Amino acid sequence: MTEEESDDLDLSTLSDEELVEQMHDDLYDGLKEEIEEGTNILLERGWPADKVLAEALVEGMRIVGIDFRDGILFVPEVLMAANAMKGGMAILRPLLAETGA
Template sequence: MADENDDLILADLSDDELVPQMHDDLYDGMKPEIEEAVHILLERGWTPYDILTKALVEGMRIVGIDFRDGILFV
């Protein structure tokens, strides 16, 4: 899956594409990509609260479900 993201330029994604990409990157533990995406959203005028609730917490909710169900191990 990492090969798919090698050519991906996060800044080129719309907000509607970037947030689900953040969910995927959280799931895959891709810290640098998450940090970059947060900075991109801040530059686009997103509030820290919206970034936290709409992108980061939602992404971790998905991780939590798969962890609970024994699909993902951290």
């Protein structure tokens, strides 16, 4: 998916499963704003913060890590993905602290 197609995609119209898969792609591409939007959408749909963290963010970074290990991604791309994850974590951190997760 090109960046232009990603801009046109309305994340709120995706099913939960499709949204999580899109978030994995967005993490991979280092798209911080899309990760923040996806995180908020999942929370609005009633997902607990720890589930958003585990299934959307951590799993997306696991995919990034595998491709880094295999030489498909390099340090700059991994840093962009990590920065995108920080956007989601900024939203989740207070919620995780409230629940003690």
